[in-house]
Amino acid sequence: MQIPFxxxxxxxxxxxxxxxxxxxGLAIALLSSIVxxxxxxxxxxxxxxxxxxxxxxxxxxxAAIAFTAIALLTQVFSVAAxxxxxxxxxxxxxxxxxxxxxxxxxxxxxxxKAHTPGExxxxxxxxxxxxxxxxxxxxxxxLGNGILLAGILTVLCFENRLAGLSLSxxxxxxxxxxxxxxxxxxxxxxxxxxxxxxxxxxxGEHVAGREDIRANGAVHYVLRRFYELLQRWLPVYQRARFxxxxxxxxxxxxxTIGNAIALAVSAYxxxxxxxxxxxxxxxxxxxxxxxxxxxxxxEELEQLQQVEASIHRxxxxxxxxxxxxxxxxxxxxxxxxxxxxxxxxxxxxxxxxQNPERAKFPAPQNWTLQDLSFYLPAGQVLGLLGRxxxxxxxxxxxxxxxxxxxSGQIHLGGGAIAQVPLSELRxxxxxxxxxxxxxxxxxxxxxxxxxxxxxxxxxxxxxxxLGLAPWLRSxxxxxxxxxGSDSSGLSAGQAQLLALVRVFLKxxxxxxxxxxxxxxxxxxxxxxxxxxxxxxxxxxxxxIAHRLQTVHRADQILILEQGQVLEYGDRxxxxxxxxSRFAQLLKTGIGVGEGG
Ligand code: ATP
Ligand code: MG
Numbered sequence: 001m002q003i004p005f006x007x008x009x010x011x012x013x014x015x016x017x018x019x020x021x022x023x024x025g026l027a028i029a030l031l032s033s034i035v036x037x038x039x040x041x042x043x044x045x046x047x048x049x050x051x052x053x054x055x056x057x058x059x060x061x062x063a064a065i066a067f068t069a070i071a072l073l074t075q076v077f078s079v080a081a082x083x084x085x086x087x088x089x090x091x092x093x094x095x096x097x098x099x100x101x102x103x104x105x106x107x108x109x110x111x112x113k114a115h116t117p118g119e120x121x122x123x124x125x126x127x128x129x130x131x132x133x134x135x136x137x138x139x140x141x142x143l144g145n146g147i148l149l150a151g152i153l154t155v156l157c158f159e160n161r162l163a164g165l166s167l168s169x170x171x172x173x174x175x176x177x178x179x180x181x182x183x184x185x186x187x188x189x190x191x192x193x194x195x196x197x198x199x200x201x202x203x204g205e206h207v208a209g210r211e212d213i214r215a216n217g218a219v220h221y222v223l224r225r226f227y228e229l230l231q232r233w234l235p236v237y238q239r240a241r242f243x244x245x246x247x248x249x250x251x252x253x254x255x256t257i258g259n260a261i262a263l264a265v266s267a268y269x270x271x272x273x274x275x276x277x278x279x280x281x282x283x284x285x286x287x288x289x290x291x292x293x294x295x296x297x298x299e300e301l302e303q304l305q306q307v308e309a310s311i312h313r314x315x316x317x318x319x320x321x322x323x324x325x326x327x328x329x330x331x332x333x334x335x336x337x338x339x340x341x342x343x344x345x346x347x348x349x350x351x352x353x354q355n356p357e358r359a360k361f362p363a364p365q366n367w368t369l370q371d372l373s374f375y376l377p378a379g380q381v382l383g384l385l386g387r388x389x390x391x392x393x394x395x396x397x398x399x400x401x402x403x404x405x406x407s408g409q410i411h412l413g414g415g416a417i418a419q420v421p422l423s424e425l426r427x428x429x430x431x432x433x434x435x436x437x438x439x440x441x442x443x444x445x446x447x448x449x450x451x452x453x454x455x456x457x458x459x460x461x462x463x464x465x466l467g468l469a470p471w472l473r474s475x476x477x478x479x480x481x482x483x484g485s486d487s488s489g490l491s492a493g494q495a496q497l498l499a500l501v502r503v504f505l506k507x508x509x510x511x512x513x514x515x516x517x518x519x520x521x522x523x524x525x526x527x528x529x530x531x532x533x534x535x536x537x538x539x540x541x542x543x544i545a546h547r548l549q550t551v552h553r554a555d556q557i558l559i560l561e562q563g564q565v566l567e568y569g570d571r572x573x574x575x576x577x578x579x580s581r582f583a584q585l586l587k588t589g590i591g592v593g594e595g596g
Contacts, residue, residue, distance in 0.1 A: 118204030
């Protein structure tokens with residue numbers, strides 16, 4: 001998983017450029033604190049020598065004050081460096097988080113089918129978190145500590161050749177040994193992050209499905225899998241920690257040896273009268289100071305492993321291209337939009353680039369829609385019937401281009417649907433899905449999809465037009481009523497009403513209603529019927545119906561069976577043909593789902 005340096009570079013450049021000033025400030029603060037750290041022991045050495053020689057009180061006092069001042073200044077620079085470092089890191093990672101989230105939202109649904117929400121969370125937050133150090137500290141710390149190391153060794157050489165050379169040799173050995181051992185911790189930590197991504201994926205999925213899990217008595221099963229995951233997690237974590245501990249222990253041992261070398265060299269030189277006591281102290285102090293950059297460089301390079309893994313995964317997500325091309329520039333005409341499907345073949349499974357010749361003769365079980373054709377003129381309404389799983393909702397998804405078809409042509413408003421920019425398409429096609437998704441926000445935000453441009457007057461007028469004003473008045477705080485997550489607090493019927501208003505506010509040219517299969521009470525049903533009538537006025541409509549009474553307003557009827565057209569024609573014609581499937585359905589009067 002080696003990542004070329006160019007990629008690190010481009011990532012750093014992309015996200016650090018906007019905050020160039022802060023990065024420069026950070027570098028200055030860090031380098032200043034490094035220089036001061038090297039200077040300060042010199043003052044202490046001078047202090048010791050002056051004291052031993054019985055120097056004047058005044059020079060001792062001066063040295064003490066200078067020492068304290070420099071120590072304080074070092075702290076000031078350290079605090080500034082930490083502050084700037086955190087700011088840089090958070091700004092850069094937040095920008096990356098936004099980019100990742102926006103990218104994921106742009107990807108087509110097949111990507112989201114393949115990745116659980118928890119996994120994406122770990123990508124967008126967990127991995128990016130790991131990168132925050134990379135942005136703020138890694139480069140500057142490795143560089144800064146490299147400079148500190150070189151500075152210390154140079155100063156030591158100036159103090160005493162023997163001490164300088166022997167400690168330089170020690171530093172080289174220590175650093176290469178620690179770097180050599182660093183690979184020990186790579187794969188355990190990679191395993192750790194993998195299993196933690198799995199864990200959060202599991203949690204996310206099961207928290208979302210908690211109602212079904214409880215209702216189906218699957219709690220024990222889920223808990224068992226939860227424990228199993230935890231049990232797998234612990235040894236992986238232990239292995240990773242153990243590897244890190246071995247590294248830590250090695251470095252502590254090494255620095256003890258370093259100290260011993262420094263003491264031995266100083267004692268020898270002092271006994272030979274080659275150095276003063278102050279210089280002996282300096283050598284010892286600088287050796288101690290060596291530990292910090294060596295340890296830091298090791299730590300940062302160890303981090304680099306995790307960072308590398310994170311960069312790799314983040315890149316992987318960023319490199320996923322949406323299967324949907326969004327190159328079209330054709331605008332949709334205003335008003336109601338005609339819809340035509342010409343010999344549509346569609347499957348959720350097969351890839352888009354399948355050989356079109358072979359696509360004509362597919363294995364029947366793989367196709368969700370087979371050779372489907374219909375034409376719906378502008379302003380007319382199509383009633384779509386069919387058993388569950390016959391492909392009705394799939395037609396709606398294709399019209400919003402949540403997926404692309406493998407073969408055939410879909411036209412909307414006279415032009416090919418693939419030529420319409422996605423944002424415009426989704427603005428002009430309104431869909432009410434089977435299960436309405438509500439957000440944890442006010443009724444207003446849920447209606448406008450957080451669009452502050454839509455004034456309250458418009459919302460209230462729309463509600464009034466749709467006959468929903470009494471419903472709004474029944475809410476405790478009107479538009480400001482807070483809805484819980486998972487549409488808690490709203491019945492299925494109320495959620496449907498809300499979704500209808502949502503679509504109405506978009507003012508689309510094509511409305512698709514995917515009727516909820518749940519039965520509503522007659523009063524809500526009447527409200528919804530009324531709202532639908534208003535909504536369909538001067539618009540093209542496709543009503544996916546589970547109840548026969550909702551298709552009475554349709555101009556055309558299409559009955560699907562296993563993705564194929566079973567019957568298609570004018571509603572009145574079909575209703576008057578005694579042998580048509582539609583007429584039979586009307587006669588028996590049973591729900592479409594159970595019919596046939
Ligand atoms: P219902 O009346 O229950 O809403 P439907 O007619 O709307 O059914 P669709 O949702 O269109 O049915 O599904 C048609 C077929 O496509 C089904 O066999 C279903 O299993 C399959 N299918 C639906 N969504 C997906 C998906 N995201 N990935 C793979 N297969 C899918
Ligand atoms: Mg459906």
